[in-house]
Structure formats: structure tokens, C-alpha cells
Amino acid sequence: MMAALPLPANGARDHTLDACFLGPYGENDTLLEKLLVEFLRDHVYWRRNFHPEDPPAIATASAQHPDYLAFEARMRRELHQLSAALKKSVPFHSPRYIGHMASDLLLPGLAAQMLTLPYNPNNVSEDAAPVTVDMEVQAGLQLARMLGYPHDPALPACAFGHLTSGGTLANYQALRLALALKAFPVALRAAKVPDLDLPADDWSAFNLTAADTIVLLEQWQAWLAAQAQGERTHWHKRVEAERIEQRGMADFFAVHPTLRVPLVLAPVTAHYSWSKGLKLLGLGSQQLHLVPTRGMRLDPQALAETLAACVRDRQPVLLCVAVLGSTEYGTIDPIDAVLAARKDARTQGLDFSVHVDAAWGGYLATLFRREDGSLRSRDEVAEDYVHFPTPDVHAAFAALGDTDSVTVDPHKLGYLPYGTGAFICRDHRAMTLLAERADYVFHGSTPGDYLTRYRNLGQFVPEGSKSGAAAAAVYVTHKVLPLDHQHFGRLPRTTVRAAEIFTACAQRFALDVADVMHVLVPFAPDSNLVCLALNPRGNHDVARANAWVRALHDTLRCDPSQPLQMKEFFGSVTTLRPDMLGPLEMQRILDALDLDPDSLAGDGSDDRLVILRHTLMNPFLIDHENEISYIERYFEFLQRRVRAPVLSAGIAAR
Numbered sequence: 001m002m003a004a005l006p007l008p009a010n011g012a013r014d015h016t017l018d019a020c021f022l023g024p025y026g027e028n029d030t031l032l033e034k035l036l037v038e039f040l041r042d043h044v045y046w047r048r049n050f051h052p053e054d055p056p057a058i059a060t061a062s063a064q065h066p067d068y069l070a071f072e073a074r075m076r077r078e079l080h081q082l083s084a085a086l087k088k089s090v091p092f093h094s095p096r097y098i099g100h101m102a103s104d105l106l107l108p109g110l111a112a113q114m115l116t117l118p119y120n121p122n123n124v125s126e127d128a129a130p131v132t133v134d135m136e137v138q139a140g141l142q143l144a145r146m147l148g149y150p151h152d153p154a155l156p157a158c159a160f161g162h163l164t165s166g167g168t169l170a171n172y173q174a175l176r177l178a179l180a181l182k183a184f185p186v187a188l189r190a191a192k193v194p195d196l197d198l199p200a201d202d203w204s205a206f207n208l209t210a211a212d213t214i215v216l217l218e219q220w221q222a223w224l225a226a227q228a229q230g231e232r233t234h235w236h237k238r239v240e241a242e243r244i245e246q247r248g249m250a251d252f253f254a255v256h257p258t259l260r261v262p263l264v265l266a267p268v269t270a271h272y273s274w275s276k277g278l279k280l281l282g283l284g285s286q287q288l289h290l291v292p293t294r295g296m297r298l299d300p301q302a303l304a305e306t307l308a309a310c311v312r313d314r315q316p317v318l319l320c321v322a323v324l325g326s327t328e329y330g331t332i333d334p335i336d337a338v339l340a341a342r343k344d345a346r347t348q349g350l351d352f353s354v355h356v357d358a359a360w361g362g363y364l365a366t367l368f369r370r371e372d373g374s375l376r377s378r379d380e381v382a383e384d385y386v387h388f389p390t391p392d393v394h395a396a397f398a399a400l401g402d403t404d405s406v407t408v409d410p411h412k413l414g415y416l417p418y419g420t421g422a423f424i425c426r427d428h429r430a431m432t433l434l435a436e437r438a439d440y441v442f443h444g445s446t447p448g449d450y451l452t453r454y455r456n457l458g459q460f461v462p463e464g465s466k467s468g469a470a471a472a473a474v475y476v477t478h479k480v481l482p483l484d485h486q487h488f489g490r491l492p493r494t495t496v497r498a499a500e501i502f503t504a505c506a507q508r509f510a511l512d513v514a515d516v517m518h519v520l521v522p523f524a525p526d527s528n529l530v531c532l533a534l535n536p537r538g539n540h541d542v543a544r545a546n547a548w549v550r551a552l553h554d555t556l557r558c559d560p561s562q563p564l565q566m567k568e569f570f571g572s573v574t575t576l577r578p579d580m581l582g583p584l585e586m587q588r589i590l591d592a593l594d595l596d597p598d599s600l601a602g603d604g605s606d607d608r609l610v611i612l613r614h615t616l617m618n619p620f621l622i623d624h625e626n627e628i629s630y631i632e633r634y635f636e637f638l639q640r641r642v643r644a645p646v647l648s649a650g651i652a653a654r
């Protein structure tokens with residue numbers, strides 16, 4: 001057990017973080033270099049000691065051969081060109097970068113990934129990754145614990161998680177699993193399996209809760225195992241033939257005409273991966289029903305109305321998505337209210353899975369976990385902040401453990417290299433339904449030891465070959481920084497505090513420039529994403545305000561034709577659309593900016609308001625060493641832009 005490190009008081013510098021990253025200035029270069037050289041040598045010794053009796057296959061003298069030298073020269077030349085070209089990369093490491101969801105990389109993860117790469121494990125199965133495939137399953141359990149899911153593999157209802165290329169594929173996996181769970185009881189009915197306690201009709205079979213479906217699945221597995229060999233094969237084939245995975249979407253709904261194709265409900269703020277996922281699954285993106293929000297958070301009232309309509313029309317719902325940290329605004333949906341709405345719907349015979357898209361906000365859950373895994377109260381968490389967490393935000397995190405599945409992106413707030421999303425489901429027994437080969441046929445009714453079973457990951461995940469090095473990076477990072485508030489939580493703590501400072505600075509900035517500019521933080525931030533709406537004083541036209549903000553953003557974004565150093569800061573933009581905000585919220589924001597609602601053109605690009613968006617995940621936004629606040633510097637920069645005659649005149653002339 002690791003000794004708890006004392007947390008520094010509000011505003012003080014956290015020295016633990018000093019060793020976490022390469023650093024904005026490359027401060028920890030010798031540390032990383034030492035690690036890389038050490039583990040590269042280690043790898044070489046491993047090769048040499050595999051069969052030391054095998055002589056070197058490449059002659060020592062060949063390093064002097066002209067062909068060798070020519071190859072080396074070509075390689076060096078190309079690598080130098082690559083290295084030079086990469087200098088145009090986005091400076092994610094810099095505290096001047098507050099644009100998209102990227103920052104510096106955690107050293108334990110970066111080093112683990114680099115050290116694993118030359119071993120090149122393939123996590124598709126244990127045959128190709130005897131070491132890292134376990135790490136991936138363990139990383140899933142680490143995330144499950146962070147979320148409040150059962151995470152002891154000895155428990156029958158333990159959670160299961162695996163990595164994906166990113167949040168997009170994790171969301172897709174959620175859709176696959178939810179559909180498999182819904183359609184399976186219908187298949188059992190269609191196959192007329194005897195002796196099972198099956199629902200009375202297709203509608204109730206399609207609306208069985210996930211927990212009841214898992215009970216049924218286990219009963220079916222036990223029943224099957226009890227049959228004689230020939231009977232077992234017969235019944236297995238018969239049920240498989242009825243499953244949606246075998247029949248396909250069109251055929252399945254054709255043979256069950258009382259069932260309509262289910263909807264997926266998601267707030268209007270949902271990431272576009274949901275539209276992709278519905279297309280990929282063959283449900284069609286028209287089945288994606290977007291639920292209105294209040295202040296960019298899913299509106300429980302609107303959800304209740306949608307569900308009531310579904311009950312009335314006997315319209316099945318596959319899944320309801322709640323977003324924990326929306327990509328554009330960082331807002332957090334009321335997960336507790338979504339669960340309550342499902343509870344109500346169940347009394348009317350309508351059931352569905354609840355999936356949390358926490359691709360962005362997942363790691364914020366570390367702020368709410370004690371070291372022993374229990375939940376911290378709102379008051380405990382709040383001690384470290386001015387406003388965070390609101391009671392709604394705390395309730396949302398507290399409810400995570402009661403949802404069915406979650407998407408988390410280690411490559412976002414986990415500060416790890418790209419290629420690591422994660423899908424976690426609360427009860428691993430459902431995963432049997434996704435297995436490419438039904439493993440219970442081979443193992444009888446006991447699915448075998450948890451860890452052994454998932455050593456064949458390729459059976460369960462959407463991908464085939466996948467990076468074991470990425471799994472090692474996630475696992476090792478979670479070991480070095482366990483997913484509780486005392487360890488990993490130090491990172492989000494720093495960034496949520498930075499966001500509070502940023503919001504306070506934005507309010508002061510609004511007063512400072514009130515003579516020339518209307519400035520508004522459109523929504524109180526839930527976490528570490530803060531937006532800023534601006535409109536030059538005297539202007540009432542949305543198109544002009546947008547042109548002004550776009551021109552400002554041009555100074556804040558990557559421009560490959562210019563040296564990077566020309567940019568003082570990097571920010572991003574997003575938009576506010578009346579159809580997303582609802583008329584009242586839109587009116588409130590336009591009023592505060594003194595903009596004329598009639599100038600929101602119904603078509604073209606000015607049917608929405610363009611606003612600045614800031615992702616505050618860099619841990620070095622406040623430099624205690626040199627007493628520099630990059631946040632204050634950013635607002636000084638904005639102040640100069642706002643008062644720059646060129647920019648203002650340029651817009652006025654349009």
C-alpha cells in the first residue's frame with residue numbers, strides 16, 4: 001500500500017506534479033532520457049539472453065558496408081526531415097495552449113509505452129501478448145473502481161473494461177452491448193427454449209432489464225450445459241439462429257413485426273461519434289433522438305416527455321446516453337435524474353441501458369474517490385475549490401456506479417498518448433453476448449476464471465490486432481497514480497482550480513473592457529472547460545459578432561504558414577445554436593451581449609453564435625516558480641486584441 005502524499009493547500013504548489021511530465025520547458029529531460037536508455041538496454045539484454053548460443057546474425061563488419069551506410073544515411077535524412085516537420089506540431093505541452101482536449105503526456109505512461117514498443121505485443125490475445133493483455137483487463141478494473149462499479153473479479157457480477165482506439169469506438173461498443181442484451185431474450189422466445197421462464201411477448205422480452213437478461217442468460221447457459229451433447233449443439237444452433245447478431249437488423253425486425261427499431265436517446269450536446277455509431281451498427285442515424293438541454297445539460301423534464309411518448313407509441317429505446325463533460329462546453333448531465341427517469345419508465349414496461357459518455361470527464365471521478373474506493377461527500381470535495389462541485393455535479397458522479405456502461409478516454413484527461421479509449425460495463429457477464437464464438441459452448445456453464453477468459457480479448461472487442469504498448473501505458477500510469485483524489489486526483493484538481501481562476505479572470509475582464517465589448521461566460525462551468533462569448537459594443541448583428549470572434553480566433557489557431565512562435569496563445573471556438581439551447585437560453589445570452597435575435601440568420605453559417613472555447617487541462621497554467629499566471633497573461637492578450645484598432649476597424653468596415 002502506497003503512503004498517502006499530503007495534498008498542498010489551496011493555491012500552493014504541488015511538487016508531486018513536478019515529476020509527472022516532461023514539462024513545458026522539457027525540464028525533466030534527463031529523467032526521461034535515463035528511463036529510455038535504461039529500458040532500451042534492458043530490452044537488448046533480453047534479446048541477447050533468449051538463446052545466447054545463437055551468434056549475432058548481422059555481422060559487426062556490415063556496419064562499414066557501403067550499402068549499410070547508404071541505408072543509414074537515407075534513414076537519417078528522412079528522420080531529420082520528419083523531426084524538422086514535427087516542429088510545426090501543435091504545442092500541446094505549453095501553458096499557452098488552451099484550445100482542444102490535449103496537453104502534456106504523463107511520464108509513466110509515455111515511458112511505459114516507449115519501453116513496451118520494441119516488444120510489440122498484440123493485445124488481440126494472450127498468444128501475442130502474454131503480459132500486456134492482463135494489463136488491459138486490469139486497467140479496465142482500475143477504471144471500474146474509479147467509477148464505483150464492482151471491481152473484484154471473484155464476484156460473479158464484476159465489471160469489465162477494455163481499451164479501444166478512442167472514445168468513438170468505446171461508444172460503439174456500448175451500442176453493440178445494449179443491442180445484444182435487448183435482443184437476446186427475444187431470440188430465446190423465438191427459439192422456444194423449454195423450461196426457461198421467458199417473457200410473455202416480444203415487447204416485454206425486448207424491455208427486460210439488463211440484470212434480468214443476465215439472469216436469463218445464466219439460466220440458459222446452465223440449461224444448455226445440462227443437455228446431452230447432441231441436444232446441446234441443436235439448441236445452441238437454434239438460439240444462435242434467432243439472435244440479432246446472426247439474423248441482421250432487417251431480418252430480425254421483419255420476423256418480429258410488433259417490435260419497432262429502437263431509438264437511442266442522447267442530449268443535443270452529444271458527441272458526433274453517436275451518429276457514427278448508429279450508422280456503423282446499421283440502426284441508422286435517424287434513430288438517434290436528441291433530447292433538449294437546459295444550460296447545455298440534459299433536461300430531465302424533456303427526457304421524461306420523450307419516454308412518455310415512447311411508452312405511448314410502444315417505441316423501444318435501446319440506450320439513453322448521459323454526457324459527463326460535454327466536448328464543447330464541459331457540462332455534466334444529471335446522471336442521477338436519467339436513472340430516475342428509467343426507473344419511472346420501467347413501471348410502464350419500457351426499459352433501456354444507461355450509458356455515460358465520459359470520454360472527456362471520466363477521470364474527474366478521481367476527485368470523488370477516497371483511497372479505499374469509497375465516495376467522498378460533496379463537502380469534502382468542495383474544500384479544495386470555490387464553486388466546484390455543484391450539488392448536481394456531485395450527484396452525477398455519485399450515480400455513476402448505477403449506470404450500465406461508461407466510456408472514458410485515457411488519451412484525454414488521462415494525459416496518455418493517442419490510441420487509448422476505454423469501454424467499461426458494470427456486469428461482465430453480458431460480454432458473453434458479444435463473444436465472436438460463444439465461449440460457454442466450450443466451457444460449459446462456468447465461464448471460467450475471469451482473467452483467463454478475457455485473455456482472448458479479440459473475442460469481445462470491436463478491433464482485432466491492438467496495441468499492447470498502449471495497455472501497458474494505461475496500466476502503469478494507474479499504478480503510479482492510483483485513481484483516487486490523493487493520487488491521480490491531483491491533476492484534475494489543478495485544472496478545475498485553474499478553471500475557477502479563469503472564470504474569475506473572465507468576469508474581471510468583462511468589467512475591464514466594458515467600454516468597448518460585451519463579454520459573457522455563457523454557462524457556469526461544471527469542470528475545466530470554459531467558454532467566452534464576445535460582441536463589440538454598439539454591434540447588434542450576430543453575423544458581425546461572429547466575424548469578429550472568427551478574426552480573433554484566427555490569431556489563436558494553428559496556421560502552418562506561420563512560425564509557431566508568432567502565436568501568443570492557442571484557443572478554440574464552438575457555437576451556440578438556438579436548436580441546442582432552446583429559445584429562452586438563447587434569448588438570455590443574446591440579450592446579455594446586446595445582440596438582435598432577428599439577426600440570427602435561418603441559414604448559412606450565421607444561424608449560430610460563434611464563441612471562444614478554452615480547455616484548461618494543462619497542469620502548469622499557474623507557474624508558482626516564476627509567479628506567472630498564463631491565465632492572466634491570456635486575458636491581457638485578449639485585452640490588447642479587443643482594443644486593437646486594426647481588428648475593430650476591419651470588422652466595422654465589413
Ligand SMILES: *Cc1c(COP(=O)(O)O)cnc(C)c1O
Pocket residue numbers: 165166167168169171271273323325326327357358359360409421
Ligand atoms: C472526445 C469525445 C468522444 C470521442 O472520443 P475519441 O477518443 O475522439 O474517439 C466522444 N464523446 C465525448 C464526450 C468526447 O469528448
